[in-house]
Amino acid sequence: MNADTPPPRRRMRADAHRNYERLLTEAAAAFAEHGADFSLEAIARRAGVANGTLYGHFPTRRALLEALMGDRMQALAATGAELLTARSPFDGLATWARAAMVHTTIYRGLGATLMQAVEDETSELHAACTAVLAAGEELLARARTAGEVRPDVTAPDLYALVNAAAWAGEQTSPPQGERLLTFGLEGFRASAPDR
Amino acid sequence: MNADTPPPRRRMRADAHRNYERLLTEAAAAFAEHGADFSLEAIARRAGVANGTLYGHFPTRRALLEALMGDRMQALAATGAELLTARSPFDGLATWARAAMVHTTIYRGLGATLMQAVEDETSELHAACTAVLAAGEELLARARTAGEVRPDVTAPDLYALVNAAAWAGEQTSPPQGERLLTFGLEGFRASAPDR
DNA sequence: GAAAATATCGAGACAGTCTCAACTTTGCAA
């Protein structure tokens, strides 16, 4: 994954590219196993590189997380677009929301970063977040038009719900994210469908 | 607040009690201003005490937070009991949930501690959490009986919702906790009231 | 194949958590 991505504008030196990839790989493994707060120093060590090298490629933890999440976010947006053709607009929305929650849960503690990225225009992830938000908005719009969700539910509401549910799931021992998400989605529903 | 609370079993030495109170006061101020992650070292300094003294009284950050929250939690439980007489059971529940969210928001980043405390039987706060959960359950039960909430909504669901909404509010720049809480509560509502 | 450009290295400054042996203060009992 993320095989040939030279992130800055000009081409990277061969050794630099190697280290860059190695760092991403190790970071992904470490974050998946220990959460998004795992020591950067330890990641550099695991990647067989001095910590200065890590900071050279990724000035902040967020930059590293963002490099890791970019593709994933785009994929999530794409999934959203596919679900636009779901039989029931509401179900499409709900399915997507669940996928988004799984996505957030990939690294424990990731939610906060994702919430910040959406508001911070300078974030590498901002474009990806915008795409995700747009995907959410399309799903919402369709459900709204079908009279299946309340007219005042916004894409940021959906985004916040997904991340908050993921957060709650991380805090509870039989993870409670699913339940919270379900209730929240029910709350989005227009009160009297038709029957 | 918390004027005369000798927390351990045997009476505390006068100077120890003084320091204990001083630490609580400074910690409350610092956490309120800078969030629950504020440096313990700095709190000790502000309290005019060596950091070893702080650790002597509060072995962990959580212990300090717990000492700070105990009374507050009990008060929240009491508020719940009062709201049992609200005109509409659902409104009583909703009002209480909002109060609980404000309560969680007292220190930025507190939510995680509160979520852990409810599950950890060894926590100082566990009893207080249980009281809060019980208060929530009573409000839920009343609303359930009145047919105003779904039968499958539990007190832990309510607790998780409140804390998750508080968390979300901390992450968003016009705080979105209120909205999320509202949607969640709507999701708790029984589908077809009567009209 | 050597200069220029680009990366890496790792020591060290800094901040935070937490511990512990030496020291000080308090309260009680004679």
Add this chain to the structure above:
DNA sequence: TTGCAAAGTTGAGACTGTCTCGATATTTTC
């Protein structure tokens, strides 16, 4: 009142983590 054991405090220091930067090494380019 005194004095001493118990209780409490102190602050240096071990440790972990973040982040920077001058010296050094590797690649690329011509």
